[in-house]
Amino acid sequence: MRSNDHRSQSFLPDFGSGTIAWRLLVLAQVLAIVLTVSRNNQLNQAAWNDFLLMTAFAQLIAVSGIFTLRIISPSLTRMRVELGTMMIFIILLLVTVIVVEAAVWGMHYLQITTQRWPQWHWSLLVRTLIISAVIYVLVLRYFTVSHRAQIESEAQQRSRLEALQSRIRPHFMFNSLNSVASLIRSDPELAEKALQDLADLFRVLLADPRKMVPITAEGELARQYLDIEKLRLGDRLQVKWTASNVPRSAQIPSLTLQPLIENAVYHGIEPSFAGGTIDIQMWSENNDTLNVMISNPLAEVTNQGQHRKGNQMAMNIVQERLSRHFGGKASLQYFEQLGNYHVKIQMPIVRG
Numbered sequence: 001m002r003s004n005d006h007r008s009q010s011f012l013p014d015f016g017s018g019t020i021a022w023r024l025l026v027l028a029q030v031l032a033i034v035l036t037v038s039r040n041n042q043l044n045q046a047a048w049n050d051f052l053l054m055t056a057f058a059q060l061i062a063v064s065g066i067f068t069l070r071i072i073s074p075s076l077t078r079m080r081v082e083l084g085t086m087m088i089f090i091i092l093l094l095v096t097v098i099v100v101e102a103a104v105w106g107m108h109y110l111q112i113t114t115q116r117w118p119q120w121h122w123s124l125l126v127r128t129l130i131i132s133a134v135i136y137v138l139v140l141r142y143f144t145v146s147h148r149a150q151i152e153s154e155a156q157q158r159s160r161l162e163a164l165q166s167r168i169r170p171h172f173m174f175n176s177l178n179s180v181a182s183l184i185r186s187d188p189e190l191a192e193k194a195l196q197d198l199a200d201l202f203r204v205l206l207a208d209p210r211k212m213v214p215i216t217a218e219g220e221l222a223r224q225y226l227d228i229e230k231l232r233l234g235d236r237l238q239v240k241w242t243a244s245n246v247p248r249s250a251q252i253p254s255l256t257l258q259p260l261i262e263n264a265v266y267h268g269i270e271p272s273f274a275g276g277t278i279d280i281q282m283w284s285e286n287n288d289t290l291n292v293m294i295s296n297p298l299a300e301v302t303n304q305g306q307h308r309k310g311n312q313m314a315m316n317i318v319q320e321r322l323s324r325h326f327g328g329k330a331s332l333q334y335f336e337q338l339g340n341y342h343v344k345i346q347m348p349i350v351r352g
Contacts, residue, residue: 035131057099225262260318298341315332330347331346
């Protein structure tokens with residue numbers, strides 16, 4: 001039961017926030033315009049005076065409601081969404097009554113009307129409450145539904161990124177552990193060093209998958225991975241790094257390089273008896289676009305269907321990561337040329 005309550009609370013917006021406040025002010029002004037137009041057939045001085053009166057009245061209710069909501073907002077976070085919404089509705093109606101009564105007494109005090117309880121008093125109060133009740137229902141419905149949609153969208157995006165990350169971890173983990181296992185008897189010291197590298201790598205893998213990381217950290221992660229693989233593959237694996245005009249403060253989505261480099265090792269270097277070189281190039285264009293090119297030789301003998309399937313999975317994962325962070329501003333391309341397989345990434349430069 002307690003967990004259900006917490007889920008309901010998460011769908012109740014923070015009615016004390018500045019965003020809610022300015023939206024209420026805008027809605028109050030729109031209401032003043034609508035009421036003025038509906039009450040006046042012509043745009044004259046009388047209509048203008050009526051507009052000023054409606055604006056003052058609507059904004060007074062809005063400001064009073066905002067002030068009240070800001071005070072009670074901490075208490076609302078402990079309520080279920082249904083109870084919290086009902087409480088807000090009742091409180092806003094009470095605020096409306098207070099404002100109407102204050103306006104009537106103010107008019108009497110300023111001698112705008114000579115009667116303390118004018119005949120139109122109850123009619124004004126009833127009409128205002130009916131109009132306000134309809135507006136409050138629509139506004140509260142809008143705020144709760146839009147907030148619910150935002151929360152669910154963020155949760156869906158977070159789950160999607162975590163799912164993408166989980167698809168990378170098992171593949172990387174099992175192959176890395178196999179590399180370490182092969183060294184335990186033949187070279188315990190190297191196995192210990194590899195395990196330390198693995199600990200560092202898994203620390204990164206277990207971090208928040210939604211975050212951006214410095215490109216230097218992402219590069220170091222890739223180097224640690226390649227060091228582990230080089231222990232297994234020896235001289236068959238050669239690596240060439242080239243970086244040109246890449247800002248050290250640039251940030252990229254976590255786990256962008258590693259799955260593509262892992263792909264290059266397992267589908268380009270490992271199947272080849274002679275091995276080969278993985279060429280990693282990074283450069284910037286116009287100081288606002290980061291380019292990354294990862295190239296590996298095509299294996300002489302390999303299962304082409306499985307090769308394409310494995311490559312495609314890794315690239316789909318990275319493509320979705322780029323899309324989540326940059327939308328259509330980032331791209332991933334892959335092609336074969338002169339006996340090499342190339343993957344090129346373009347993304348905006350984001351500085352930390």
